[in-house]
Amino acid sequence: MLHGPARPSGPDPASGYKTRLGVAMFIVYCIVYAGFVLTSVVAEGRAMQAIVFAGLNLAVVYGFGLIIFALLLALVYNHLCTRKERELSGAHDGKGAGA
Amino acid sequence: MNLHGTPLSIIIFALFVAAVLFLSFFFARKAKSAAGYYAAGGQIHWAVNGISFAGDYLSAASFLGICGMIATLGYDGFLYSIGYLAGWVVALFVVAEPMKRMGKFTFTDALDAKFDSRGIKLAAAISTLVVSICYLIPQMNGAGSLVEPLLGLPHWVGVILVGVIVIVIVSAAGMTSTTYVQFLKGGLLLIFSTILVGFVLARGLSTEPVGLDGGAPGGEMTVQATESQLQEQGYALLHTTGSLQKYARDGATSWWKREADGTLWRAQWTSDGVVNGVAGGVLEPVGRLRQIGGMSDAQAAAGTGAVGPLAFLAHLTHPETRVEQWQKQAVTDEKGAKYAVYTPKTVSGTDEMKPGVKFKVHTTTEKLNFVSLMLALFFGTAALPHILIRYYTVPSPACARKSTIVAIASIGFFYVLTLFLGLGAAVNGTVNPADNNMSAPLLAMSFGGVLFAVISAIAFATVLGTVAGLIVAASGAVAHDLMDRFGRMELTDRQKVRAGKLAAFAVGIVAIVLGIVFRGVNVSFLVGWAFAVAASANLPAILMLLFWKRTTAAGIVASIIVGIVSSLGIILTGPEMFAGPYGLTAEQAWHPLGQPGIISIPLSFLALIVVSLVTKNRRVAVEA
Numbered sequence: 001m002l003h004g005p006a007r008p009s010g011p012d013p014a015s016g017y018k019t020r021l022g023v024a025m026f027i028v029y030c031i032v033y034a035g036f037v038l039t040s041v042v043a044e045g046r047a048m049q050a051i052v053f054a055g056l057n058l059a060v061v062y063g064f065g066l067i068i069f070a071l072l073l074a075l076v077y078n079h080l081c082t083r084k085e086r087e088l089s090g091a092h093d094g095k096g097a098g099a
Numbered sequence: 100m101n102l103h104g105t106p107l108s109i110i111i112f113a114l115f116v117a118a119v120l121f122l123s124f125f126f127a128r129k130a131k132s133a134a135g136y137y138a139a140g141g142q143i144h145w146a147v148n149g150i151s152f153a154g155d156y157l158s159a160a161s162f163l164g165i166c167g168m169i170a171t172l173g174y175d176g177f178l179y180s181i182g183y184l185a186g187w188v189v190a191l192f193v194v195a196e197p198m199k200r201m202g203k204f205t206f207t208d209a210l211d212a213k214f215d216s217r218g219i220k221l222a223a224a225i226s227t228l229v230v231s232i233c234y235l236i237p238q239m240n241g242a243g244s245l246v247e248p249l250l251g252l253p254h255w256v257g258v259i260l261v262g263v264i265v266i267v268i269v270s271a272a273g274m275t276s277t278t279y280v281q282f283l284k285g286g287l288l289l290i291f292s293t294i295l296v297g298f299v300l301a302r303g304l305s306t307e308p309v310g311l312d313g314g315a316p317g318g319e320m321t322v323q324a325t326e327s328q329l330q331e332q333g334y335a336l337l338h339t340t341g342s343l344q345k346y347a348r349d350g351a352t353s354w355w356k357r358e359a360d361g362t363l364w365r366a367q368w369t370s371d372g373v374v375n376g377v378a379g380g381v382l383e384p385v386g387r388l389r390q391i392g393g394m395s396d397a398q399a400a401a402g403t404g405a406v407g408p409l410a411f412l413a414h415l416t417h418p419e420t421r422v423e424q425w426q427k428q429a430v431t432d433e434k435g436a437k438y439a440v441y442t443p444k445t446v447s448g449t450d451e452m453k454p455g456v457k458f459k460v461h462t463t464t465e466k467l468n469f470v471s472l473m474l475a476l477f478f479g480t481a482a483l484p485h486i487l488i489r490y491y492t493v494p495s496p497a498c499a500r501k502s503t504i505v506a507i508a509s510i511g512f513f514y515v516l517t518l519f520l521g522l523g524a525a526v527n528g529t530v531n532p533a534d535n536n537m538s539a540p541l542l543a544m545s546f547g548g549v550l551f552a553v554i555s556a557i558a559f560a561t562v563l564g565t566v567a568g569l570i571v572a573a574s575g576a577v578a579h580d581l582m583d584r585f586g587r588m589e590l591t592d593r594q595k596v597r598a599g600k601l602a603a604f605a606v607g608i609v610a611i612v613l614g615i616v617f618r619g620v621n622v623s624f625l626v627g628w629a630f631a632v633a634a635s636a637n638l639p640a641i642l643m644l645l646f647w648k649r650t651t652a653a654g655i656v657a658s659i660i661v662g663i664v665s666s667l668g669i670i671l672t673g674p675e676m677f678a679g680p681y682g683l684t685a686e687q688a689w690h691p692l693g694q695p696g697i698i699s700i701p702l703s704f705l706a707l708i709v710v711s712l713v714t715k716n717r718r719v720a721v722e723a
Contacts, residue, residue, distance in 0.1 A: 012496060015196070022192035023646075029188045036181070037473045040454045041466045048453040055413025059174055059453045060518075063181045067511040070188050074504045077192065085497060 013088040018081050025073050032069060036062050108249050108552035115556040116264060119563060122279045123271035133595040136273035137204035137575050138491040143278055145498035149505020151278045152489055154285030156183075156480075156506070157513055158234075158565035159241030159536070160626035162288065162558055165514075166542075167535030169521020170386060171424060173451035175458050176521055179627065180514035182476025186630075187510065189638075190481040191503040196496035197645050198487055205575040206487040207584075210640055216652035217585055222659040224580035226636040227484040229663055231573040232609065233629035234485070235566060239614020240625070242562040244536045249555040255615045261559070262611035265566045269574065269603040273596070274492055277567040284564040287557050289509055292516045295539070295554060296408075298546045299523035304414050305402030306388045308527045309545055324363050329355070338433040343440055345432050351376050356442040367441040367532060382441065384541060385425050386530035389445050392417025408519065412452070415522055420448030422525060424456070425532040441532040451525075464691040472627060475696035479630025482637035485565075485572035566610065570603050577602035627694070628670055635699035636662030643707050654711030662703035669695035 012018075039047050039062065048059035134140050143151070161183065168176030202209035207223035239258045246257030268276050302309075326336075329346060334353070338345040343366065344355045353376075355363040367375055367382050374380035391399040391414055403414060414420065428440050450456065458472065459465045480486065490499045524530050524538035529545050531537050540558055544551035578598035583590045590598060617625070639662060640655045670676065674685035675693045692698065 012196075012200070015200075015496075018196060026188065026192040029185070029192075033185050033188075033473075033477060037470055041460050041469055045454050045460050049449050051416070054409045055416060056409065057416050057449075057452055060412055060416065063174075063177060063518075064515060066181055067184050067514060070184060071507055071511050073188065074191055074507045078500060078504050081500060082497070 012085075014081065014084045017084050021077060021080055025077055029070065029073060033066060036066055105548050105552065107548055108555060111552040112249060112556045112559065115560050118283070119264065119280050119560065120267060122283065123268045123276035126272040126275040126279060131593075131596065133204070133579070133592045133599075135275060136596045136599050137571070137579060138488070139274040139278050141491060141494055143492040145493050145502040146505055147278070147282050148489060148493050148498070148502035150285045150509060151281040151492075152285075152486070152502060152506035153289070153509040153513065154281030154283070154561075154564045155489060155568040156486060156510055156565075157285065157288055157561065158626065159238045159558070159562045161513070161517065162292075162539060162561050163241045163244065163536040164237065164626065165517045166521040166524060166539035167530075167537070168457070169518060170524035170530045170538035171532075171535045172456045173422070173424070173446070173522075173525070174453050175456050177518050178454060178458065178473070179476065180517050182473050183480065184507070184511050184514050185477050186480025187503065187507045189478060190486070191500065191507065193645070194481040194487070194641060195490060195499045195503045198641075199490045199493070199496045199499040202487075202491055204488070204491060204579050205572070206484045206637070207576065207580040209487075210644060210655060211584075211652075213644070214652040214655070216656070218656040219652055219659075220580050220585040222656045223637075223640075224576040224585065226633075226659050226663055227576035227580070228573055229667070230482075230484055230629055230633045230636065231569045231576070231606070232613065233632055234483070234626060235569050235573075235606075235610040236613045236617045237625035237629075238562050238566045238569070239610050240617050241536055242559065242566075243614060243618060244534055245540065245555055245559050245562070247537075249540075249552070249559065254618055258611055258614035261562055261566060262607050262614070265563055265570055265610075266604055266607040268563065268567045269570045269607075270600045273599060273603075274488070274571050277564075277571050278489075278492060280560070280567055281564040284557065284560040285509065288561055289513055291550075291554055291557055292513060292520065295543055295546070295550065296516050296519040296523070298550070299519055299527070299542070300408060300411055301405045302527070302546075303403040303406045304388060304391055304411065304526060306391060306396070306399040307402075308387055324355075324365075325361060326357075326363060329363065340430045340432075341428075343428065343430055343442070354438065354440045354442075356440075364443050366443075368438050369533065370436060370438045382531055382533050384529050385423070385441075385443070385532050386525045386528050387423050388526045389421035389423055390419060392419035392448055411519065411522075415448050415526070416452040417448045420451070421445050422448065422451045424451075424525075425530070427532065439533070467697055468692060468694045471631075471692065471694035471697035474700060475627065475631035475634045475694060478634035478638045478696070478700060482633040482641065483630070484576070484633075484637070485568040488572050488575065489568075570606050570610070573606040574599045574602035577606070631670070631694060631696045631699065632663060632666045634696055635666035635703050639700065639703040639707055643704070643711075647708075647711075649711055649715060650707065651711040651714045653714040654707040654709075657710035658703045658707035661706035662699055665702045666695040666699035669698060 050058050052058050053061050165176050165179050198209050201212040207220055210223050211219045239261060242261035243254035243257040246252045247254055268280055334346040334348045336344060337347050342357050344357055346353050354366040354368045356366050357363050372378060374382055423443050424446055425441050425443055430438050430440055432438060458469045460469050493499050493502055520539045524542040527542060527545050529541035540551060540555045543554035578595060582588050582598055583595060636659050640658045643650045669692055672689040673693050674688040674691060677683045677688040678685040
């Protein structure tokens with residue numbers, strides 16, 4: 001079982017960057033999600049029945065798209081956050097070593 | 100339909116329960132301290148936590164409720180999958196790391212981190228209890244639905260069984276055992292749902308599906324006739340109400356639905372424990388394709404053979420495809436006796452695969468209800484107390500983030516599967532028209548007893564995992580937030596664990612009672628309300644605490660209280676409650692809104708802003 005030892009989490013120099021990035025990505029996803037909701041509501045949702053890809057209608061393609069887009073954004077977010085954490089933690093360690 | 104447990108299903112079920120209980124007692128030694136009991140010592144690996152998130156979140160609502168709703172309503176059920184998954188974006192981008200940084204055991208800790216306010220402790224604990232109980236009801240209800248076919252036991256026995264096992268799990272090792280039960284269940288659910296979808300695609304589509312017992316779905320219940328044919332066969336018309344007609348032949352009652360062209364479809368019915376004329380009987384499983392677009396009748400009857408996932412959906416979406424959906428109508432006969440009559444309705448593939456069967460968007464009220472539901476699902480996830488406490492089980496904010504991403508991947512994959520599971524049930528004659536919660540397990544039954552036994556046991560474990568998480572959250576609210584911090588009882592570490600176990604016992608008993616009372620309601624529908632309450636009561640407070648520096652303790656308290664009262668108030672006075680539990684009609688409701696989020700979420704934000712501005716001097720004083 002992956003049940004490792006606890007370790008306290010110290011100050012996080014990347015937290016400001018991560019917060020800004022998270023809010024930006026949240027807004028992007030909100031817009032795409034709102035687009036789905038509005039497309040379902042406007043014109044009594046008739047746009048959703050249009051066949052758009054491989055015999056599938058917009059409702060299915062947009063629905064699957066929202067799920068896949070969430071995962072893609074999450075992976076990008078993690079990549080950028082991890083890179084910044086390493087960058088700042090490396091800079092912090094370097095300063096410490098020099099001092 | 101055979102609804103009695105087989106020895107195999109009982110053995111597999113017993114093995115699952117034994118494994119779960121073994122895990123609980125194995126980890127019991129790790130839960131001696133309060134940190135161990137409430138937060139698994141903050142030692143869980145992020146990958147394990149991510150799958151445990153899936154195990155916690157993919158509840159009876161997801162597996163039983165969504166699949167059942169898709170099976171009976173088509174695409175509308177999938178809207179829940181989309182909304183439930185989208186909510187994780189809010190959790191990842193906005194909530195995950197700050198919650199980990201600010202909290203200790205409960206979501207109340209995080210809200211109260213800057214203020215040390217007794218008001219916040221009380222309001223947040225009450226909110227945790229309200230949301231957890233709203234969420235517990237459908238889980239327990241789902242458990243009862245499962246044991247009927249799995250073990251051949253009554254609904255109430257299933258509810259009690261889940262309650263007792265979960266009380267044992269939580270009392271044994273709190274969050275540690277709950278985490279590993281959820282990890283086991285989450286992993287198995289993903290694996291076996293994938294296998295089941297593989298079977299569905301390999302079977303393909305046909306207008307003459309196999310059904311459960313090798314016969315056509317619905318059996319003789321979907322017989323079509325004309326009025327004169329019925330009279331020739333000796334049927335006597337006794338009563339007409341709307342499009343429904345009651346006949347009798349040789350003392351046996353039957354209900355028929357009259358179409359506009361004069362055709363009559365034989366309906367199924369229940370009345371006072373009698374089902375289709377048999378005391379204590381069971382409704383025939385239903386659901387089939389009447390026509391497959393682009394294929395002749397003979398080709399459609401022979402079936403498509405194995406299809407890929409996109410082709411499966413494309414066949415169902417075809418405008419000429421015809422799918423049989425079943426509706427329930429409550430009627431009264433000529434003697435005043437009450438009947439629930441289930442009738443078939445044929446819809447096109449176009450209508451089956453787009454929103455609009457349940458969530459209609461023709462009128463302004465319908466549009467508001469739809470937007471309100473999607474809003475609640477989107478903002479509810481990141482405000483569910485039993486999800487938020489899982490952020491305290493990992494060692495660091497980065498681990499909280501990574502575990503959320505594992506959760507998004509696994510939960511997103513599962514929700515894609517729900518569309519195939521629900522539609523698979525809809526066209527394979529495996530829908531119980533009176534209780535669509537069993538659609539996915541009955542779909543498994545159409546592939547044989549082994550798969551049914553395994554899927555049902557996993558579904559039962561699904562309920563166990565989620566209920567355990569809910570009870571840990573609720574017991575934390577009682578013992579940690581209310582007794583220790585709000586009540587200032589200053590409990591020792593050992594007393595906190597003891598109080599948590601006693602609270603878990605009490606909440607478990609409440610859950611059992613509510614699960615029995617709310618039998619038969621679609622579990623996903625009820626969970627939608629839990630999301631609405633969470634999104635209204637908790638999320639505005641969390642977001643404003645993180646992003647608005649002028650937020651005060653009084654503002655947070657006001658936001659939580661307004662959120663709870665307004666969301667519950669709108670639900671309790673709305674059409675769903677009047678037409679359902681109150682036994683009245685939807686028209687008698689105080690207002691037409693079935694979903695509260697569009698009113699209650701902005702109200703909660705507004706309350707926080709206004710009260711914070713009014714009490715800003717107090718905040719400055721505290722800071723000074």
